Amino acid sequence: MGRADGSDRRVTTSAVDDSTATILHVDMDAFFAAVELLDHPELRGKPAIVAHSGGRSVVTSATYEARKFGVRSAMPVAQALRLCPGAVLLEPHMEKYRDYSARVMRIFSEVTPLVEPLSIDEAFLDVAGARRLLGSPARIAALVRKRVSDETGLTCSIGVAATKFVAKLASGSAKPDGLLVVPESETLAYLRPLPVGALWGVGASTQESLARLGLRTVGDLADTPLQVLQKTVGEASGRKLHDLASGLDPRPVTPESREKSVGHEVTFERDVAEAETLRRELLRMAAQTAARLRSSGLVGRTVSLKLRFADFRTVTRSRTLAEPTNVGRRIYEEVVAAYDAMGVEGVPIRLIGVRVEQLQAAEEGRLALWDPDEEWREAERTIDEVSARFGRGTIGPASLVRPKTPPGEGAPARP
16 A cells, blocks of 8 residues: 555556456545645645644644655644644634535546445445446546546545455555556456555554464465464454455445434533543443444444533544444444544543444445454344343443442533
């Protein structure tokens, strides 16, 4: 995958046989920062950071010029300015980002009806049916890039491949402002040199486990017997990793027409700064949100954390999953990771909330290559069954059984 600063960018510069590469992954380049630069053209080509000006603020986005200094999203602003002291700070404006996102998604939908948004600034497109009218997939991708540039003033990077997974990897390789086509016949040649961390589901701990076996590239993993992988990372994850390393990903592009979300939030009677209390609340709300999703037969792809501080400043952080979920533990791990990345531990919190967005029917999620949350999913289904028989709250995560505390200490006000 390309580095966040674009220093190892790869693009397609000559004609290739793209007849089988009908899936596009379109990813806007430094989207929030790029939108802000539309109002500040004098800053083009210079390091700029999008963030609130508060002392504990974190980076929302940054230009590629700032990223070359090591600036990253969710990094404390103070740290970012130490790395890049010449960067200009720009206040974020979410309403503008939503407006430009709608414009970009409209362009996509005019190219093909098969558009699957992943977040505010990226989407999958299936252009198989558009070839007769608009030409080859690479030509369609070039058309999309031109229209986005002409109609919004923004740039995007596009990966063109035979599968969603490879298309997403290719768009990352092409950043910024590039196009990379990976024909089906060249999929394995593209995948094999990549580090194992490029595969969905390979976090730091899994990467360490694989490294102990001497598996450092996708090619190493693809050449490893399935049984060896499953013994190391589990049956489901081993199968998933082996399939991805072999270029297998049968998931279709699934248009999402719903504008729904499910979530919970709580306002505390007193501002709460204790990380343990906040994490317990996140676990409780993640479990409730997941139970509502399951009871409605839904899964969601984007998990959001909402925090309101003592000064009433409100921030939201979203994380898009590789696969949609309705598992409370997965939702909890994502919102806790978002909380930890913000670097606000010890800061008094007035309100905290969990929300899952980009919903779809649970049946649509069964085409995933693997179920990384299989054990948690079964445990939570058992909780659902017990709750249906004896009432909600009869059984739940042990972490929510808190020791007795003095009345009112850290107690949240329930909505």
